[in-house]
Amino acid sequence: MIFGSDQTYYDLLEVSSDASAQEIKNSYLRIKAAYRKDNLALYSLHEASESSDILERIEEAYQVLHDAEKRRDYDARHAFTAPIERDEIVSIDRVPPMDTSDESDLLNPPTTDFEAPERNVAVHAPEQTSAFATSNLSELNAGTQNSKSIAADTTVATTPSASTSDEGSQETEWTGSAIRKIRETKRYSLDDISTQTRISKTYLQAIEDEAFDKLPAPVFVRGFIIQYAKFLKIPHDAAAQYYMARFKKAV
Amino acid sequence: MDGSVQMSGNKTLFEFPTSRIGSAPRRLKQIWAVGGGKGGVGKSLLSSSLALALSRSGHKTLAIDLDLGGANLHTTLGVELPRQTLNDFFAERVNHLSSCITSTSFPNLEIISGAQDTVTIANLNDEKKLRFLDSVRDLDVDYIIFDLGAGTSGHTLDFFLFSDVNIVTMLPEPTSIENGYRFLKSAYFRRLLVNKKLAPIHDLIELATDSKNVQGVRSPADLFKLVSRQKPEMAAQLKAEIERFRPKLVMNQVRTHADIEIGSSVKTVCKKYFGIDIDYLGYLDYDSTVWQAIRRKRPVLLEFPQSKLVGNVNRLIDQLLRSHGEQKSSLL
Numbered sequence: 237m238i239f240g241s242d243q244t245y246y247d248l249l250e251v252s253s254d255a256s257a258q259e260i261k262n263s264y265l266r267i268k269a270a271y272r273k274d275n276l277a278l279y280s281l282h283e284a285s286e287s288s289d290i291l292e293r294i295e296e297a298y299q300v301l302h303d304a305e306k307r308r309d310y311d312a313r314h315a316f317t318a319p320i321e322r323d324e325i326v327s328i329d330r331v332p333p334m335d336t337s338d339e340s341d342l343l344n345p346p347t348t349d350f351e352a353p354e355r356n357v358a359v360h361a362p363e364q365t366s367a368f369a370t371s372n373l374s375e376l377n378a379g380t381q382n383s384k385s386i387a388a389d390t391t392v393a394t395t396p397s398a399s400t401s402d403e404g405s406q407e408t409e410w411t412g413s414a415i416r417k418i419r420e421t422k423r424y425s426l427d428d429i430s431t432q433t434r435i436s437k438t439y440l441q442a443i444e445d446e447a448f449d450k451l452p453a454p455v456f457v458r459g460f461i462i463q464y465a466k467f468l469k470i471p472h473d474a475a476a477q478y479y480m481a482r483f484k485k486a487v
Numbered sequence: 488m489d490g491s492v493q494m495s496g497n498k499t500l501f502e503f504p505t506s507r508i509g510s511a512p513r514r515l516k517q518i519w520a521v522g523g524g525k526g527g528v529g530k531s532l533l534s535s536s537l538a539l540a541l542s543r544s545g546h547k548t549l550a551i552d553l554d555l556g557g558a559n560l561h562t563t564l565g566v567e568l569p570r571q572t573l574n575d576f577f578a579e580r581v582n583h584l585s586s587c588i589t590s591t592s593f594p595n596l597e598i599i600s601g602a603q604d605t606v607t608i609a610n611l612n613d614e615k616k617l618r619f620l621d622s623v624r625d626l627d628v629d630y631i632i633f634d635l636g637a638g639t640s641g642h643t644l645d646f647f648l649f650s651d652v653n654i655v656t657m658l659p660e661p662t663s664i665e666n667g668y669r670f671l672k673s674a675y676f677r678r679l680l681v682n683k684k685l686a687p688i689h690d691l692i693e694l695a696t697d698s699k700n701v702q703g704v705r706s707p708a709d710l711f712k713l714v715s716r717q718k719p720e721m722a723a724q725l726k727a728e729i730e731r732f733r734p735k736l737v738m739n740q741v742r743t744h745a746d747i748e749i750g751s752s753v754k755t756v757c758k759k760y761f762g763i764d765i766d767y768l769g770y771l772d773y774d775s776t777v778w779q780a781i782r783r784k785r786p787v788l789l790e791f792p793q794s795k796l797v798g799n800v801n802r803l804i805d806q807l808l809r810s811h812g813e814q815k816s817s818l819l
């Protein structure tokens with residue numbers, strides 16, 4: 237989305253990655269209409285002169301996503317997932333905003349990634365609409381949050397190889413939670429990682445949780461680990477080797 | 488009360504009242520606020536219709552007229568100007584906000600009429616406002632609807648923000664759309680400004696609220712870029728706060744299908760240009776019965792039950808209740 241430099245084609249077309257062909261088409265037409273020069277909705281937006289630029293990117297995205305084969309290719313290259321259950325959203329344009337599939341994550345402040353396993357039972361609907369939900373929550377949690385950030389700081393010292401060097405990392409245990417700790421130390425949210433690596437958040441989460449049953453075939457997982465590890469600047473080969481050994485043993 | 492006004496440097500910051508841990512359970516389920524920047528875009532029509540529809544489906548509902556100086560919600564609901572209004576609360580002539588409640592001729596529906604007195608309004612400060620917001624939560628009702636005034640004054644924005652459902656109305660007209668965007672952006676920046684977690688970047692947020700700032704910060708998205716450059720350690724927090732706010736859009740006075748679709752375009756454009764995610768909740772048809780009903784000082788939903796507005800409003804209510812109406816308010 238707008239905050240990351242990398243927008244996927246799905247972001248551009250404001251659909252989720254499991255959208256049907258019809259949904260994609262509807263959304264494409266809707267967005268194209270939105271940027272028509274005479275559209276009232278553009279009134280007073282001087283930046284609207286960029287709209288031809290946006291239209292070009294929309295067009296490019298549509299050319300790929302409306303072609304089943306190209307879309308499959310694109311999905312494979314970007315590790316998009318199979319359909320995920322979505323919350324119902326309040327919108328009359330039936331096309332969900334791009335990030336609905338991850339609604340529950342969006343609503344958690346980054347720090348709550350620490351409680352990742354509880355993520356799915358986290359509240360969704362109320363927070364989505366209440367401007368001050370989080371500030372209230374955070375006040376209640378002020379104590380816990382402090383201790384969390386201390387914990388995050390100490391992990392710098394205790395987690396294996398938070399440094400970028402490859403030395404001595406052969407023995408490091410690259411478990412899902414070790415990887416998570418590194419990520420948290422570096423203060424990335426799963427969203428950040430997902431945007432940067434284009435690995436879907438569901439998979440990233442499963443990797444960290446070692447929810448092996450939620451992961452695809454080993455060959456893909458290996459690729460994910462390498463990508464993820466490269467992004468975190470940890471020794472990717474060692475990490476992949478260690479992690480894959482665990483993965484295969486468990487499966 | 489737990490809201491407070493504090494001095495920070497030379498600026499006054501205040502916090503909204505927050506949850507009171509251990510206080511007695513409240514009856515209130517949610518506060519919905521209806522705003523929209525421009526005058527005459529149907530804020531009062533929508534607020535009164537939502538309130539009436541909620542009350543008719545069995546929820547005890549209170550509509551509060553927060554149009555400072557332009558209060559007319561009572562007329563929309565066919566109530567004579569009540570003796571006690573928000574004037575009395577703000578001027579501290581009554582101790583309890585509940586003394587300002589006036590019943591209507593409709594079961595389950597009450598109103599608090601707005602402040603008209605210019606002196607009282609001019610003297611409305613953050614402290615009184617916070618006392619009001621704090622008291623509102625103790626009222627013995629299920630739903631509260633705020634009918635806001637036009638414009639983007641700090642008070643109006645704060646009333647808008649202190650609610651569980653933030654509804655913006657626009658007409659399919661250039662001026663309304665322009666003001667609607669301005670209102671949304673102002674509300675956004677205001678919301679970030681009163682967020683304690685973002686205190687380290689208050690100066691940058693303040694800068695963004697000055698529409699003529701030289702840094703060219705025009706939108707939450709611009710602010711995010713600026714913060715990423717100047718205070719990168721705060722960027723993730725800011726992003727999370729920005730994404731957490733989801734105002735709802737209602738298009739009013741639509742006449743054609745194209746008018747309805749302007750709402751979708753507004754949603755798309757808001758996201759692309761401002762980084763603001765809105766939910767397009769629905770629309771109200773243009774209906775000539777509205778002014779007839781106003782002339783008769785009767786709610787249009789009751790005076791003209793055949794009006795298309797009845798269906799429009801019911802759909803909006805269904806949407807809102809289905810998605811989160813039964814959730815406990817986060818403001819309590």
Ligand SMILES: Nc1ncnc2c1ncn2[C@@H]1O[C@H](COP(=O)(O)OP(=O)(O)OP(=O)(O)O)[C@@H](O)[C@H]1O
Pocket residue numbers: 525526527528529530531532533554557635636637739740741771772773774775776777778781
């Ligand atoms: N859907 C509609 N169909 C026909 N007329 C409408 C509709 N909505 C609003 N109007 C007309 O527009 C006028 C303004 O509506 P309303 O008072 O609800 O707006 P407002 O936003 O509350 O205005 P203000 O900012 O002055 O408080 C009403 O008198 C009514 O006649």
Ligand SMILES: [Mg+2]
Pocket residue numbers: 530531532554559634635636
């Ligand atoms: Mg009004």
